[in-house]
Amino acid sequence: YSNDSNVAPKLFVPKFEDYQKVYNEIAGRLEEKEDYDDGSYGPVLVRLAWHASGTYDKETGTGGSNGATMRFSPESDHGANAGLKAARDFLEPVKAKFPWITYSDLWILAGVCAIQEMMGPTIPYRAGRQDRDVAACTPDGRLPDAAQAQDHLRNIFYRMGFNDQEIVALCGAHALGRCHTDRSGYSGPWTFSPTVLTNDYYKLLLEEKWQWKKWNGPKQYEDKKTQTLMMLPADMAIIQDKKFKEWVKVYAADNDKFFQDFSAVVKKLFELGVPFKEGTETWTFKPVNA
Ligand code: ZEM
Structure with missing residues (x-):
């Protein structure tokens, strides 16, 4: 057989350069959409990445940034997550342009990008998070309560x-x-x-x-x-x-x-609950506007 229909489709395996392109796209949208809040979606992107990660429970291994389960109710409706739809919606066109990236990798990459573009330190990044379905939503109450000490x-x-x-x-x-x-x-x-x-x-x-x-x-x-x-x-x-x-x-x-x-503690936060494959490379992205 030599007809094309028998040729196996080439699997697209994204590399560092591909993730840097996603980073650049997020940084570009941050520049472009300056009419939001204090002039930047940066802070709310950082809060999205933090709330995606901060549900982690080390005893049960549940929660964490592997899953992006805040896409679904009930997690999206948890009081602590009020307002984070703005951040998720900001990233939808990026996901549409780079459909190969998982939401979970995208949200964390956006957190990294926002911190760096807001003149923060370099945050090392590893890719490999897999999206999970609604069954993996964490129970309410895992994030801190601002009224407490x-x-x-x-x-x-x-x-x-x-x-x-x-x-x-x-x-x-x-x-x-x-x-x-x-x-x-x-x-x-x-x-x-x-x-x-x-x-x-x-x-x-x-x-x-x-x-x-x-x-x-x-x-x-x-x-x-x-x-x-x-x-x-x-x-x-x-x-x-x-x-x-x-x-x-x-x-x-x-x-x-x-x-x-x-930088060290945010990297740790953003990797909570992620079962990276052995040998996963750690990358640092080049800032665009910082
Ligand atoms: Zn926050 N945070 N946070 N936080 N947070 C808010 C906003 C932001 C707590 C908290 O209750 C609140 C961490 C830790 C803790 C950010 C990042 C990180 C808001 C306001 C509250 C109430 C939400 C609103 O009304 O829009 C508490 C109790 C924490 C425990 C110590 C950690 C850790 C963070 C990241 C590493 C950021 C960037 C914001 C600003 C969001 C925005 O939209 O401007």
Whole structure:
């Protein structure tokens, strides 16, 4: 037989260059869609990647970034995930242009891209996540509750396999983005530059005077000086706890140290529950606009 119909179809095996193309497409859309929120979809993309990953339970091996089960109800309807449809919808045209990438790899790549394009550190990336169906949705309550304090943070993040230093390093992501009354009920940004990653979150925690905001919304703090910045009760817990506070001081004093530790802990977060094939390469993507 030599007719074409008997030739096996060539399997497309995406390489680093192909993922860099997806990265570039996301970075291009970030530039293009500047009319959203504080001028960037970056923060909400980081929150999507975090909520996809932070459902991990090390005891049962369930949850984590392998699956993208937030595409489905009930997980998409969990209170903690309110507003993340904006991030998922932002990525749909990217998925349509590169249909070979799984949603789970795409959402995490978008988190990596957003952090790097917002002037953050390089986040090493491995591909190989597989999408799973609705049966793999995690139960509600696996993500942290902003109204709670250090005991709750330890319960939630120890379940994922993080230690105290890693918890504090992860919280530095709150240099980015803001709270929305129509999503979490809370209001306002943590820093004056919510689309650029810096260690300002730690500096502000230590240096500003924080008071309860007087309003009808959920209990949150505002800075006394400008009353434009916010902290959640869960944010304030990391300076109320002695062991956490030591790390807040380290990161407030040293942005390079923060970037180093943040890169390592975000890579760990984004790989929770992913059974990578042996020999999977680790890649770093070239920033486009940063
Ligand atoms: Zn967040 N986060 N987060 N977070 N988060 C919000 C927004 C963002 C907590 C939390 O309750 C909230 C981590 C940890 C924790 C981001 C990244 C990361 C909001 C506001 C709340 C209420 C949502 C809204 O109204 O839109 C709590 C209690 C945490 C425990 C410590 C970790 C870890 C993160 C990444 C590594 C980001 C980027 C945002 C901003 C989203 C946006 O749309 O601007």
